[in-house]
Amino acid sequence: MAIAARKDELRPGAADAHYDPTVYHPVTSPQGTEISIRDFKLWYGSAQALYGVSMEIQKGMVTSLIGPSGCGKSTLLRSLNRMNDLIDNLTVSGDVRLSGQPIFGPQVDVIALRKRMGMVFQKPNPFPMTIAENVTYPLKVDGVTNKKLLAEACESALKGAALWEEVKDRLQESALGLSGGQQQRLCIARAIAGNPEVLLMDEPCSALDPIATMRIEQLIEELKSSYTIVIVTHNMQQAARVSDNTAFMYLGRLIEYGETKNVFTRPTSKRTEEYVTGRFG
């Protein structure tokens, strides 16, 4: 992956002329900014996926990314913990910082960065291990072998993910025996077991039924006091229910970023309005 190697965009200014600058009215957190994104651009090979996204993700708040399929919301999320590094021929430019420290750059320790950000994926992806091993995987990665420490971390993470009561008697059973919703909460437990600062969620409820979805949403509500949460969702009601700030993206651009209730009730941008009212997308 080349970083900031391309100062020149493939489709410069002219194409951008149709797009107004981002409408920007988020609530600010008293704790300040957790992640700041400045003019972030990203190319897959020669195809540009993100066009100069700039936003400040507020600390201790839930920020949701919405937009139609292919708008770049997942790409943006996966750039935050550098999961996109797995893709060949990826180029990025711009300045992205976590608590003031750069995320992209040759000196960045990607592994240390990822340890500061837990991630939950679209489909539950528990490892083929026991429930306890799944939850303590981030600690195992850090080389923790003390059984007492592991057991404590396992319990607190499972309690944090509201799964403890359901699985406390079968911690040594395979995680694959759990239901879909339980598996996703297990993945959340795994994501928070390493004590991250940020929780990235990539459509965490898209593979779940409504009841499981509701439980995850309650969980997000509980977790937001301890973590900065960024959630990608294609479910606008969900975004409206759980998030403080909402970013609407369209064709690789950040169209509007603002306080959730404003974005959904009084969107400033016409495109946002069309999208949230269901006229397209």
Next chain:
Amino acid sequence: MVDMAQTSDEYMDGAKDKAPASRFSMARTKGSDLTARGEPMVWAMGGSLAFGLLMISGFLALIFWNGFTAFWPKPLEIVTTVSGRTIAGEPLRTESYHPGAEILAALEPSVRDAIIDNGGFADRTLYRIGNYDFYGNDFEWVSAYEVKSVATPKDLMLVERQEWGVFIGTLISMDADGQVSNRPTLDALNAAHERTRALREARIAIEKGPVGDINHEINELRLSIRRAEIKYGTDSPEMIAAQEHAASETVRLTKEFDKLSAQVLAARAAEQSVTVKVADIGGDARDFPLANFVLYYFANDLSLAAKVQIYLERWWEFLSAEPREANTEGGVWPAIFGTFVMTVVMALLVAPFGIMAALYLREYARQGRIVSLVRICVNNLAGVPSIVYGVFGLGFFAYVLGGSIDAMFYPEHLPAPTFGTGGLLWAALTLALLTVPVVIVATEEALASVPRSMREGSLACGASKWQTIRWIVLPRAMPGIMTGLILAMARGAGEVAPLMIVGVVKLAPELPIDAIFPFVHLERSFMHLGFHIYDVGFQSRNSEAGRSMVFVTALVLLALVLVLNTVSIIVRNRLKRRFAGDKF
């Protein structure tokens, strides 16, 4: 649906003069293109599968039938021919053949007419007559028209001997330490046989054990002198000291050796004290030490239980004993052991190399033209004729690598090579090279089948690439990797051509693993079941004698491969359950 049925009815009624009412008629159009419906291809595909299965099951049935019946004791017959000759033997098989014109001309007119009426064919039976030391021949064809009478007397005896193969004839007397008993009872014979065989085994144990050790020590002393010479120079004080030490030790060892030799001689005399006089069907009587009889029975006087016992005894001898009579008799234990050890060593060598190479190719190498090229080359390596690997193994492993090892670590043995010639290690390495493409391809596929979400989940937890591979990817891929290893082992265990050049021998004096330090002797040449089949079937003095051995050995080789594969499959399924839970 109703409409369509009607349409097709209409169509069927007026098929000759009316076009189908609907373009979408479900009825089959006469004369329409068969391939459009696909049934002919289904027949072709099913037929191919059936043909393949038939061939394989026929092949297996042949090996199983011939293998399992080879050791069953068959009745013995005495054939009296028209010309008055008598032949005693074990009828093996009957076939029809085309007697030549000269033979026909010499026959009686009535016999000749009968053959001509039969389209020029006559039947003949192959008898195993044994008694190679009497006749110089083991087998004889007897044509049906030559036979005057066939008898199956109960006193006809079949003996498998330590030397000269099978004897068929009658028992006349037994001479036990000068006490001669005519026509001894079977019990008396058995008792004497057991006693002398035990003596014989004790004697062989001395020869192989203490006597072998002394030979080994004497050889070591010789080598210590040579070592001192190489290290400190000719006639250096160290060498002279070694020589003196060797001289004194040799005196002691020679004394011990003489003592043991006397023991061996006495044992030999004791075991030869019982002799039996036997005569062939022509009345040619000869004496043999009873200890030289491996197995004997009165073939026409056997109960079913006795037959089963003989059958099992022969199997046991086959599986546990060393071969004799140029491999056409006796057992194949060294070959089983050699095949097993070589296959295991090969698997131990090929697994880490293949898996690591595949891990690099799939996980670390930048996917591009070069990696594709490497992948094509790896796949093509699997198609190189195995004999080429054999030549490479001999040229590179044995001569270059082995030669260097000899020069560095075993200079005192030279010019006799230690590692510088074909041996177990080089054979295993050659086969590892031969099978590594299989492992690489299977491992790559297994790695590619690990879901992306697993890797991402692990990386998102802050795991490094290696941690992800070690804890997530490899366990998930393990069943697939094991499948590749199983294929490689099956291929390696059955391979013969390269082994013939890199270390397999017709008769190996020692097993590759024994009680002499360092216990595992990877430099030794070894025996192999595949090569044994070739050797017995095509290189022995009498291919007819080896015929049944070929089938039995093939059966054992199949069984060995089956056992190795079964073990690996059990291990694989355990891994599957352990690492994959109940999801797939």
